[in-house]
Amino acid sequence: MFAYIARxxxxxxxxxxxxYELLFRDGRKNCFPDIRPDEATSKILTGSHLTLGLEDIACHKTxxxxxxxxxxxxxxPxxxxxxxxxxxxxxxxxxxSSMVAACKQIKDMGYKxxxxxxxxxxxxxxxxxxxDIIKVDTLRSDYETIARNIEKFKQAKVQLxxxxxxxxxxxxxxxxxGFDYFQGFFFAKPEVIRQRNLPTSKLAxxxxxxxxxxxxxxxxxxxxIFERDVGLSYMLLRFINNPTINKRYKISSLRHALNYLGEIELKKFISILALANMGEEKPMELLHLSLVRAKFCELVSQAKKDQDNPPKGFLVGLFSLLDALLDQSMDxxxxxxxxxxxxxxxLCGQEGRLRNYLSLARAFESANWLALIKLSGELDLSQKMLHGLFNQAIVWGNEIRQSVSPHFPKSQVRT
Structure with missing residues (x-):
């Protein structure tokens, strides 16, 4: 037994x-187990919440x-x-009354x-x-109804x-x-289609x-190219000294770093660095989502025994949100x-192996388990293995995000 997870x-x-809202599902049934707390439910909760590690899945955030x-x-809970x-x-x-009593008990235990x-x-x-928090489905209630009711919750000091x-x-x-937080994929879409010229500093x-x-x-x-740009050199050394990339050696010279990474890994790093700088005015979650997609598509490509140079699976995932980063059409x-x-x-939607890898990543992100089942069958890859690969990609994306971004605050539940 294993559980699917989307965030x-x-x-x-x-x-x-x-x-991050974490969505746990019970295999093909595509539902959270809403039954008496028997052995099956216990296994799903402990396997999902504890064995995988919430801190890794949620990037040490709430x-x-x-x-x-x-x-x-x-x-x-x-x-x-x-x-x-x-x-x-x-x-x-x-x-x-029984549900109200249960919520009171959970609240008294210190939970939000x-x-x-x-x-x-x-x-x-x-x-x-x-x-403490109320989540409002903005599609189910019209704007006037939402606006009319919001003051009631503000007075109750409830976050929205x-x-x-x-x-x-x-x-x-x-x-x-007056809403405090926002959930949806607005940040992963172009804000407005307009021409954005890259400044001279991006030429390198x-x-x-x-x-x-x-x-x-x-x-x-x-x-x-690296030698004439101090900032790029610093980022290279910061990247390669990340324990996820290099656990054995402390690397301090530029030449040593280039040789240690090798051609394929260096190509991937260059692509990550370019993307991070292109989208520096955008939400960091866009880069994070791109990193997770990149690693997941690469792992799927490896599972299919693809032999690509440059690593096409990695690059199609990494550049899949480029339109949102630069506010232009992908075409x-x-x-x-x-x-x-x-x-x-x-990237432009043409059917093929790379598009299928990207579709798998999107199925995990949106908890579209039916699409995952269909695609895993078409690619002849087990759902359990894909689940493991996606979790691996999340952990890798967390680490690399910290390497390419000097500011990565850890969020805690607010009091």
């Missing part, structure tokens, strides 16, 4: 990640976790650390509670004395999360209305991209980049 970022008003009737009544978890009460739970998919029905008011925020326009509207990165896209890789030319952007034609076609 959805929850951003603050500055578009920094405050928390974890929002859904709980249903039976798991709340029988105190299953007590298996988790109240300092790093928000207990999310789903909209299907009853509002009877959130009401999911709130629709402003007065019946939920019985939970207000124990709730706007769910299903899919555009920057909606993000700005609900931020101005474009030169490096040009070199890394070639099979005829020239270490001397790459070394010369327009790929024509400007020195990347392989197969990668360009996959």
């Amino acid at each position: 959805h970022p929850i951003l603050d008003s500055d578009r920094n990640v405050y928390a 974890s929002f976790i859904n709980f249903h009737k039976e798991t709340l009544l029988h105190g299953f 007590s298996m988790l650390d109240p300092e790093s978890v928000v207990v999310e009460i789903v909209e299907t739970v009853p509002t009877d 509670l959130a009401l999911d998919d709130h629709n402003f029905d007065p019946k939920w008011d019985v939970f207000l004395p124990y709730v 999360v706007a769910e299903k925020v899919e555009t920057y326009e909606d993000f700005n509207r609900f931020r101005d209305l 990165l474009l030169e490096l991209l040009q070199e890394s896209s070639s099979r005829d890789f020239n270490f001397e030319r790459v070394n010369a 327009n952007l790929v024509q400007k980049l020195p990347i392989d034609e197969e990668i360009k076609l996959a």
Whole structure:
């Protein structure tokens, strides 16, 4: 028995990640086990929440976790650390006295509670004395209803999360209305289609991209580019001294770093560095999501025994959010980049192996388990193995994000 996991970022008003909602599902049934706390439920909870490590899955940030009737009544949240978890009460739970008592008990144990998919029905008011956060589905309630009710929760000192925020326009509207946090993939879409010229300082990165896209890789030319840019050299050394990349040697010279990484890993690093700098004005979660996709697609490519140089699986995942980073259409952007034609076609939606790898990553992100089942069958890869690869990609993405970003604050549950 194993569990699928998806995570959805929850951003603050500055578009920094405050928390991740972790969605746990029971295999092909595609549901959280809402049954008496028997052995099967216990295995899923302990296997998912404890064995995999919430701190790795959620990047040491707050974890929002859904709980249903039976798991709340029988105190299953007590298996988790109240300092790093928000207990999310789903909209299907009853509002009877036993459920209110269970929520009070969980609150008294030091947990924060959130009401999911709130629709402003007065019946939920019985939970207000124990709730810290309310999540509002912005698609189920119209804007006027939301605006009319928001002051009530502000007076109760309840924080508000706007769910299903899919555009920057909606993000700005609900931020101005007083919402504290925002959930949805608005940040992963182009804010507006406009031309953005790369400043002169980015030319070195474009030169490096040009070199890394070639099979005829020239270490001397790459070394010369790094040598004339102190910032790039520093980032290279910071990257290679990360324990995820190098656990054995302390590397201090530029030449040693280049030789140690080797051609394939150096090409990947150059691509990461270019992407991080291109999107420096965008939410860090965009880079993080790109890193996880890159590593996952690379691992899937390796499982399929692909032999690519440059590593196409890695690059298609890494560049899959380029349109959101630069606020331009993907079709327009790929024509400007020195990347392989197969990668360009996959990024623009052309069917093929690389597009399938990317679709697998998106299935995990959106908890679309039916798509995962279908794609795993088409690729002849087991779902259990893919689940492990995605978790591995998350851990790798966390570490590399810290290497390429000097500012990576750890979030805790707020008091």
